[in-house]
Amino acid sequence: MSRSRTRRFRWLALLAVVSLAVAIVAPSAGAGQKFPAVDQPGVTDKEIHVGGVATISNDPTGNTLGDAFDGVEAYFKYIDTTEGGVYGRKLVLSSKRDDALANNKQEVQGLVSQDDLFAVLPVAVDLFSGADSLVNEKVPTFGVDIQAEWGSEDNKPGPPNFFGQFGSFICFNCAQPSTSVWLAKKLGLKRVGVLAFAIPQSKAACDGYLKSFKKYPVAKVVFSDSSLSFGQADYSAQVAQMKDAGVDYVITCLDGNSTATLAREMKKQGLDAIQALPNAYNHEFVQKNAEVLDGDYSFTPFTPFETKPKPAGLKLYEKWIKKTGGARNEHSLDGWLNADLFVTGLKAAGPDFTRQKLVDAINKMKDYTANGLLPGVDWSTAHQDGPDCYAITRIVNGQFKPVFGKPGKPFVCLPGTLAKIPANPEVKG
16 A cells, blocks of 8 residues: 555754753753743644644544544643643644534634634545645644645645645555555465545545556456445445456455455455455454455554554553543544644744744654654655555454564565565565
8 A cells, every 4th residue: 555545754852962952852841941932823822722623423434533633632641741842832732623524625714714723733534625725824734644635646746834644745546666566476466356436536546556556567457447336235246257357366445344345245255365455454343344354454654553562652652542531543543643743843843933934844854753653754755755665464363463574663665766566675663
């Protein structure tokens, strides 16, 4: 799953000059420390206000995108409790909007014009029609980068003020080396079936897979159908055709429920094929459908919870999401990562921070890892390019089992400039 279809800097404290380092690296420490006044939206002498938008109600996919708010609140609680905030100011998530799927443009405009915010986070939505408001006002924006608005089609760079949790380059319809293509080579799979809904987002994602297998012919696409209806209950015809074509590897651009429905039909007809599951890192979903998903593969652009040893960033997330009573899942981790990048950028921007200084500071970061949660994002290039890095897990008895990585290095990474798919790509962590 290419980060350019779905989705490095570890902020390092320089300790050479202690007094200067304390002022820059830990600006919130020290009783009575004075900081300059900041004349920016959402900023007072005591608080920094941010707000976000999620698709909470009317989500047809059944996702829990609203849990991204839990992750932001957990991270802010951690910073406010252990560091006293940033530059003597508490971090406040003061606006949590639900776009109810159809109202993204209105809700995002509300964030910009009504809510008095310094930055927008998290953005965890199915549709991002309100993106232009944030681009035009140059508001630092952090979210789940799965839409074209983050900077996508045909290799066009994304807005410099947009920061996805894994990078902000998305090119659904590009031919690129990806872990999904590499997996076919790794497992010796030769005949591929590709299925998508007849809607632009789904079709474009699967178009990218078709182009990738054509450019990197490690396996042959022998079946493709992009005419499926969302919520379709009957996949018997597609499965029968894949079985006749000898498909041994299935890639879908479908939601989780449709993927499970397809898997049941595959088992019913005896189609013995591996599924690549880009949207399946959901523990409840996999346990519920363990019988039909067993042996399939999931991909995450973050360190899976099952990784051993756990990096410091994952331990910290799990500690504070439990302390604050938030949901422990992919979407709350998205929110945590958004908040971590926001705070890391604030610290790098300096005590006289502005929106533009925050944007500029992040875009100079070369290796952002969120303390081991990510393989490393180079924000100086991440708006227009980036390697494909994913941790791969295999579903075994309803559980996720990390595979192909190494201890402390769970990510399989493929640079976008590769001429062919390597047998043994770089692993990172």
